[in-house]
Amino acid sequence: MSREVKILFVGAGEDDVRLDRWFKRRWPHVSHIQLQKLLRSGQIRVDGARADAATRLTAGAQVRVPPLPEQQEKREGEKPKLTPRDVAYAKSLVLYEDEEVIALNKPSGLAVQGGTKTTKHVDRLLSAWGEGLERPRLVHRLDRDTSGVLLLGKTPNAAARLAGAFARRRAxxxxxxxxxxxxxxxxxxxxxxxxxxxxxxxxxxxxxxxxxxxxxxxxxxxxxxxxxxxxxxxxxxxxxxxxxxxxxxxxxxxxxxxxxxxxxxxxxxxxxxxxxxxxxxxxxxxxxxxxxxxxxxxxxxxxxxxxxxxxxxxxxxxxxxxxxxxxxxxxxxx
The missing domain is CATH 3.30.2350.10 (Pseudouridine synthase)
Incomplete structure (x- = not known):
């Protein structure tokens, strides 16, 4: 089990997402029972307060993430990890990248986030840069069939600042x-x-x-x-x-x-x-x-x-x- 406590920021692209779904997108190996136990014991907090699985997150909110169970070997039915081809595709979309920001050229037809029938999307491809704190964060959205610039924050602080700029209409x-x-x-x-x-x-x-x-x-x-x-x-x-x-x-x-x-x-x-x-x-x-x-x-x-x-x-x-x-x-x- 990882012993690190993390404070992560909710990006603008994650506004109004349920807390349990927010967790699943980052740590799909954490089971529903494990997540509920962490919530009931108050180890997971949103802006310093206790929360439940149905809590709706807001852009810029701080989520306290306690030590989580380590990922076990892949179980039957789990979604596969990114292939080298997926990683290469994700990196091919980069328009600009530095230590804090990534700008992607999102193609028409590629959804930004997943859904019941959507398995290929930008949010999944972000694993090409790593997981946990290494994983870039969405800070705004584009419709599936809209092409063009999509910004990501590479660190929690950068994501919060970018999301704040969008929220305050400074972009x-x-x-x-x-x-x-x-x-x-x-x-x-x-x-x-x-x-x-x-x-x-x-x-x-x-x-x-x-x-x-x-x-x-x-x-x-x-x-x-x-x-x-x-x-x-x-x-x-x-x-x-x-x-x-x-x-x-x-x-x-x-x-x-x-x-x-x-x-x-x-x-x-x-x-x-x-x-x-x-x-x-x-x-x-x-x-x-x-x-x-x-x-x-x-x-x-x-x-x-x-x-x-x-x-x-x-x-x-x-x-x-x-x-x-x-x-x-x-x-x-x-």
Whole structure:
């Protein structure tokens, strides 16, 4: 049994996750009975207080992890460890890495976290860097079919600082999207509450009255980059809040759905985007580096987005690095 007591921080990508599931993702060899015993005896604590298995964690929370049983030999039915091929794949996604931060270029179709029917996801691939304190931590999320920049904290302190920047809206995120039609005005802010409906793969969000139960404020800034006549428009989108499916639901709400979106499309966008994957790409993130200075990361266009650009004649070099104001660099730490 490891004799080390650890204090780990909950990343933004783990917000609202049950405590027992949070443990299972890190130490799958710890049984339910063993976990319950540690909880009942108060050895596991959240922000210094006792907790139970159903406790919902919040981003930035501190979890006291007591000495845990050592992992035994692999039992029948357990999920296999990463193969050398898995490790190589995970490392191939790296856009930038230093002692505290990793930036991945998440491909379209790869989920960030697992579920009942999802066994291949970013969270699993993080074991390529090690387990326990060596394991990078998610600090924000991207939808499965959204490509682009995904940041990770390599240490508990770095993860907490990055998660805090996202929570306090100090991270400038720029997404590129191809939408149906020609939005007017060509730039502006969508300030529209959203509410979740459904669960799992059937979860959708829709516009809501601020007084509706479960409605959350959501704000998206947008700028037109280029047009393909009146058929389609290349947009730069900046979410000022981080709601589920926010960009997709907001563009649908103003009548210009993102192409290739089976959940939030309409007849026009479905026809126009036929054969295309979701045309939404997390192009750029700029925020304070946990160790000082400024972190600016850009992700190259995914093959799915390149197909959309080719169909409508867009050239990625037309866009400013910072279309919402101050011009910026191409990526890295400064």
């Amino acid at each position: 400038k995120k720029t997404y590129w999207a191809i939408v149906a039609g020609d939005p007017r005005p060509p730039e502006g802010v969508i300030d529209l509450h959203l509410v979740k409906k459904g669960i799992g793969d059937r979860e959708l969000v829709r516009p809501a009255d601020p007084k509706e139960f479960g409605a959350e404020p959501a704000e998206t800034e947008y700028v037109t980059v280029s047009r393909a006549g009146h058929r389609a428009t290349w947009m730069a989108l900046r979410p000022h809040t981080g709601r589920t499916h926010q960009l997709r639901a907001h563009m649908q709400a103003i009548g210009h759905p993102i192409l290739g979106d089976p959940k939030y499309g309409n007849e026009e966008s479905n026809e126009l985007g036929r054969g295309l994957a979701l045309q939404l790409h997390a192009r750029r993130i700029e925020l304070d580096h946990p160790g000082g200075g400024r972190l600016v990361i850009e992700a190259p266009l995914s093959k799915e987005m390149k197909e959309g650009f080719e169909r409508f004649g867009f050239d990625e070099h037309e866009a400013d690095a910072e279309p919402f104001g101050r011009k910026g660099g191409k990526g890295g730490r400064r």
